[in-house]
Each structure stands twice: as structure tokens, then as C-alpha cells.
Amino acid sequence: MTTFLRRVLFIGILAVIWEVTSRFSSLPDFMFPSLTQVLKTLFTGIVNGQITIAIVKSMSRLLIGFSVAILIGLTLGYLIWRFKLVEDTLGFLVTALQSIPSIVWFPLAIIWFGLNDFSILFIVTIGATWTMTISATSGFKNVPTLYQRVAKTLGSNGLHFLRTVILPASVPQIISGLRIAWAFSWRALMAGELLGSGGGLGHLLETGRSLGQMDLVISVMIIIGIIGTMMYLRCDKGCRIAFS
Structure with missing residues (x-):
């Protein structure tokens, strides 16, 4: 059985348990809506x-804030890696800010x-930048010294050195960072x-809460989960293409 079929079967089992539990539960529908009711609200x-x-x-909002965070993060990362003074000052500050x-x-x-x-965009950007x-x-720090020496021996320097040596060799670490940064920015x-x-x-979640429409709240939660998962799974492929 493939991974996809296992996941589909697992989700199907959870769906059946949800539907059966909601029908036999003593809680009212507005507190514990059935899967059928949630899907109907989602479709509507x-x-x-x-x-x-x-x-x-x-x-x-997410694409704007996340794009800005990537540009700022790569720039600051380069400066911290390139200059010892920046590492000892700004690098220390970034580590502290990342914990907030x-x-x-x-x-x-x-x-x-x-x-x-602007406030929301600021929060999204902050969530991913550090x-x-x-x-x-x-x-950048984990790029093998041998790669750098060979490239410089062959005359590579400046932007050419950064584009052809440093960035490609840093792709695995950058992709890992993008995944985590995506999750932080999505939550933010x-x-x-x-x-x-x-x-x-x-905001739609808050609307559903204030109106007591738990079917709407759960519908939005499903959408959030689906979008977050899809973007997370596609991040690896898209990032490799961008940095190749």
C-alpha cells in the first residue's frame, strides 16, 4: 500500500469516527457539528x-510578507556570515529576537x-525573518572551504561567487529554513x-466564534490545514528550482 493510500484511508477512518461520534454525542450541533454539516458549510x-x-x-498577505522576509533574511544572513563585526553584534540580536x-x-x-x-504584514514578516x-x-557558514578555494582560484568573486558557489551549496539549509519560516509566518x-x-x-474564524457557528470555524480550520500542508510539501520542489 502506497503512502498516499495510507493517508487517504487514515483520513477516511477519522472522518467516520467524527461523524458517528457527533451523531451520538450529547453535545448540541452548534458545539460539536457533524462532518456532514461542516462539509455543507464549507461548500456553501x-x-x-x-x-x-x-x-x-x-x-x-502571506506571499507579500513571506517574500519580504526571505529577502531580508538572506541579506542579513549574508552580512552576518561575511563580516565578523556584524556576526558579533547583529547576529547576537537576531538570535534573541528569534525567541520572541x-x-x-x-x-x-x-x-x-x-x-x-500593514500591521498584519508586519507580523507575518517578523514571523519568518529571524x-x-x-x-x-x-x-553560508557550512559551505565547504574547498568549494570556495577552487572557485576563487578559477577567478570567481563578488556576485558571481555568491550566485554560483555560496547559494547553491547552501540550498539544503536554506530550504529547511524556508519550511520553518513558512510555518511561523502562516501561524503569525x-x-x-x-x-x-x-x-x-x-478574521473569518473570529466571525464564526462570535456568532457561535462552530461549523464555520471548523470549515476554516480545514482550509487552513490544507493550504498549509500543500505549501509546505511544495516548498522543497519550488525552492530547489529557484536556487538551481
Whole structure:
């Protein structure tokens, strides 16, 4: 049996257990909705555009914030690897900042930018930047010295040296960092949208909670899980193509 079939069978078993448990549970439907009810709400939300619009809004924020975090992280990682002074100062600070949950920055983001998209984008960027910086630094430092000496002997330097030697040799570490940074930024986005405004999947979660519609809440949770898993699994292939 292939891995795909095992996963499908496992999810099918969980679905049956969920449906049976909800039907025989003493909890009311609004507290513990059945799988059938959740799927109906999910289908309705996609058809009428409520969930679809929220997905587009969240993904646009995520792609912008995550892209900015990658650029900043790679740049800072290069500077920390290249210059000893930067490593002893900024490198130490980045390590300290990485231990701070990104949602902690949200009160400051509201004060600086207001309760709008900029605050959420800031949280998403912060959520991925420090992890990306540390992973990039580690990747650059682990490039074999032999590769660097051979490249310099053949006349490679500057941007050519960085593009043809350092980045390709750092790909495994950078990909690992991208995966972790993606997870952090995705969680930061959901937390930011829960507390913020302007639509998105997180805001839709808060709407379902305030209205007592647990079927809507679970529907959005399913969407969040699916999107997060798909992007995580495709990250490895996409990153290898980008850095090849």
C-alpha cells in the first residue's frame, strides 16, 4: 500500500469516527457539528465566495510578507556570515529576537501602523525573518572551504561567487529554513487576522466564534490545514528550482 493510500484511508477512518461520534454525542450541533454539516458549510462558503475571498486575502498577505522576509533574511544572513563585526553584534540580536513570538509584536504594530493590513504584514514578516536569517547564516557558514578555494582560484568573486558557489551549496539549509519560516509566518498571519480586521481566514474564524457557528470555524480550520500542508510539501520542489 502506497503512502498516499495510507493517508487517504487514515483520513477516511477519522472522518467516520467524527461523524458517528457527533451523531451520538450529547453535545448540541452548534458545539460539536457533524462532518456532514461542516462539509455543507464549507461548500456553501466556497460557492457564495465567503471562504474564497478570505483565502485570496490571506494568501496575498502571506506571499507579500513571506517574500519580504526571505529577502531580508538572506541579506542579513549574508552580512552576518561575511563580516565578523556584524556576526558579533547583529547576529547576537537576531538570535534573541528569534525567541520572541511574532504575535507579541502586534500591540506595537497597531501603534505604529494602525489596525490595518500593514500591521498584519508586519507580523507575518517578523514571523519568518529571524528564522530565515539564522538558517541562511548557518547555510553560508557550512559551505565547504574547498568549494570556495577552487572557485576563487578559477577567478570567481563578488556576485558571481555568491550566485554560483555560496547559494547553491547552501540550498539544503536554506530550504529547511524556508519550511520553518513558512510555518511561523502562516501561524503569525492567522493570529494577526484573528486580532485584526480587514477580512482573511483568521478574521473569518473570529466571525464564526462570535456568532457561535462552530461549523464555520471548523470549515476554516480545514482550509487552513490544507493550504498549509500543500505549501509546505511544495516548498522543497519550488525552492530547489529557484536556487538551481
